[in-house]
Amino acid sequence: MSQQEPYIYFEDCAVGQTFNAGPVTVTQDDIIAFAREYxxxxxxxxxxxxxxxxxxxxxxxxxxxxxxAMRMIVAxxxxxxxxMVGRAxxxxxxxxxxxxxxxxxxxxxxxxxxxxxxxxxxxxMRTKNTVVNQNGETVxxxxxxxxxxxxxxxx
Amino acid sequence: MSQQEPYIYFEDCAVGQTFNAGPVTVTQDDIIAFAREYxxxxxxxxxxxxxxxxxxxxxxxxxxxxxxAMRMIVAxxxxxxxxMVGRAxxxxxxxxxxxxxxxxxxxxxxxxxxxxxxxxxxxxMRTKNTVVNQNGETVxxxxxxxxxxxxxxxx
Numbered sequence: 001m002s003q004q005e006p007y008i009y010f011e012d013c014a015v016g017q018t019f020n021a022g023p024v025t026v027t028q029d030d031i032i033a034f035a036r037e038y039x040x041x042x043x044x045x046x047x048x049x050x051x052x053x054x055x056x057x058x059x060x061x062x063x064x065x066x067x068x069a070m071r072m073i074v075a076x077x078x079x080x081x082x083x084m085v086g087r088a089x090x091x092x093x094x095x096x097x098x099x100x101x102x103x104x105x106x107x108x109x110x111x112x113x114x115x116x117x118x119x120x121x122x123x124x125m126r127t128k129n130t131v132v133n134q135n136g137e138t139v140x141x142x143x144x145x146x147x148x149x150x151x152x153x154x155x
Numbered sequence: 156m157s158q159q160e161p162y163i164y165f166e167d168c169a170v171g172q173t174f175n176a177g178p179v180t181v182t183q184d185d186i187i188a189f190a191r192e193y194x195x196x197x198x199x200x201x202x203x204x205x206x207x208x209x210x211x212x213x214x215x216x217x218x219x220x221x222x223x224a225m226r227m228i229v230a231x232x233x234x235x236x237x238x239m240v241g242r243a244x245x246x247x248x249x250x251x252x253x254x255x256x257x258x259x260x261x262x263x264x265x266x267x268x269x270x271x272x273x274x275x276x277x278x279x280m281r282t283k284n285t286v287v288n289q290n291g292e293t294v295x296x297x298x299x300x301x302x303x304x305x306x307x308x309x310x
Contacts (some may be wrong), residue, residue: 033285034222037222037226038223038226039222039223039225039229040226041238041239042238043238052238053238054237054238054240061225061243061297062241063218063221063222063225066218066221067193067222068193070193070218071192071193071194071195074194074196080207083196083198083208085209086217086249087249088247088249089247089248090246090247091243091245093242093243093244094242094243103236115253118157
């Protein structure tokens with residue numbers, strides 16, 4: 001990517017490239033506010049009732065962690081002309097819970113690049129995304145397939 | 156599931172069972188508020204700037220649609236003892252955008268049931284989830300794998 005060019009294009013990308021994003025601190029208030037709106041279950045909304053659940057404590061909704069991952073990705077990765085448009089997400093897993101006070105960061109690795117069959121002015125990039133907490137423990141993994149404009153395209 | 160029992164257990168489930176959830180109306184304010192927090196890109200946050208993007212109009216973040224799907228699932232499906240805990244999510248796709256004013260609903264189908272190898276008191280259920288808009292057009296599909304307690308288990 002040239003220094004004069006504010007955008008990243010398909011031609012600038014290579015399998016194996018990595019990006020780091022974050023950190024973001026997750027507060028108890030954040031966890032409860034998200035969950036009241038989108039995932040209202042006791043282990044996400046009520047620190048006292050959460051003690052009697054399988055988690056034994058308040059933990060973040062997995063969808064909250066996914067949304068925070070998106071925020072970190074948008075803030076930290078090189079900009080694509082037209083924005084970052086997801087085609088699909090595959091294989092999300094949450095091997096450990098996210099707790100109040102956790103500090104999350106994200107590693108992104110380009111795992112695959114291919115041209116779009118339907119749109120000649122863009123390609124598709126598969127990324128492997130790993131969200132870790134302040135102890136380096138993985139709390140979420142996900143693979144995303146996003147469109148990437150080609151440098152000569154009209155997008 | 157007996158009528159005296161408020162919870163659903165692994166033994167109550169069968170492949171092919173379906174559940175319906177929703178509807179939920181998505182407002183422009185909802186779309187912008189979610190996106191400012193978690194997916195701040197012009198086509199999700201600014202109705203005017205969105206006109207010059209690939210979408211040509213304001214559209215919801217795919218993560219917003221996913222979070223709304225979770226809200227519909229929690230509200231509408233039979234309760235599991237211990238709550239609904241996701242093991243993984245696979246194959247999310249967003250074939251069409253969600254626009255302000257769209258009315259979303261969700262169909263859930265049990266696609267697979269198996270016992271957990273690590274935890275004898277629970278099983279795993281794979282569900283196929285399809286979110287449609289008011290025109291019956293699919294805006295998101297996703298497969299989820301969730302834990303389901305067995306009726307004799309300690310969960």
